[in-house]
Amino acid sequence: MLDLASAAVRGTVIAANDEFFAGKENLIEPAAPSFAARTFGPHGQVYDGWETRRRRTPGVDWAVVRLGVPGVVRRVVVDTAHFTGNFPERCAVEATAADGYPDVDELTGWTTLVPVQSLRGNEKHEFEVADEHRWTHLRLRIFPDGGVARLRVFGEPLPDPRELAGCPVDLVGAATGGHVTGCSDSFFAPADNLLLPDTAAVMGDGFETRRRRQDGNDWVELALGVPGVPYLAEVDARHFLGNAPGAVRLTAVGADGTPGRELLPETRLQPGTCHRFRLSAGEPVTGVRLDLLPDGGLARFRLYGLPDAAALDALALRYAHALPEPHATAVLGPAAAARPYEALPGPLRALLLGDGPR
């Protein structure tokens, strides 16, 4: 499952009531939290996390995260790694949804995802969430104060259909719900990294297999977030100089892994280079297999194309059902009252998908 809050998918911490000892941005750092004893700055011991001062008045401390990828939250992890004499006694997690880029004081309609829970020091706390709504922001509340190393918000991306209709998009990008369904080997670095939105800073940010010592070749299978007709593949081998694949091949695959049409025949790569390949046209696809010939590593993989009209209808219906109040009424207007929808009524389709090309 994707960490919807991670800075790796462009999550941000938009506000916190206090961050005296350690900055709120650390909460969503993708790397595991670190600690070096007796490293003191002007505010005290340096911690890799978010840490508030000792509270001398009643109240609780809080931080608000804007999800990089809005979606349905399945599990929240509150990690107090390295906070021992200064972890919060308890925490709670709430969520809300809004369009655009609201300030923290414009966010309303907070709903509890994780009710108040006890915390221990230097420990990862996993909280399952049973809720089917689509959220855009989370609020971590800590009682009464203290430090939290990381907040992970694992869930399923649910893209806004208004951002996809009529636009060429990366059909396999993590933000549209693209994910890895199979992989021959990920010894050095996971294949999920291929689908992250920002460019890789170093080789370790990409995907890399071990040196292959037997016949055959390494491969990764990917499910598209939104089915569609891909027309351009970007195969980014930057940072992979002595270990780029010699060539790649791209094939459509069905949901059960059955191979479909060839999108890109075996094509030579240049080490350390970002390549863009025009693909053969045809029917919409739901998944692809990328063959690395014979092995190696890639920084990123993108598959640009137009979302399929029927898939967009299905997405818009799912999206409309998942909108929590008051966001639902803000997006859908009075039509929100007609839920549950069995199919996408005409006015809603126009609202969510517009009248433009699809």
Ligand SMILES: NC(=O)NC(NC(N)=O)C(=O)[O-]
């Ligand atoms: N030794 C500490 O960690 N002290 C304090 N925190 C920091 N960061 O120095 C505190 O009071 O929680």
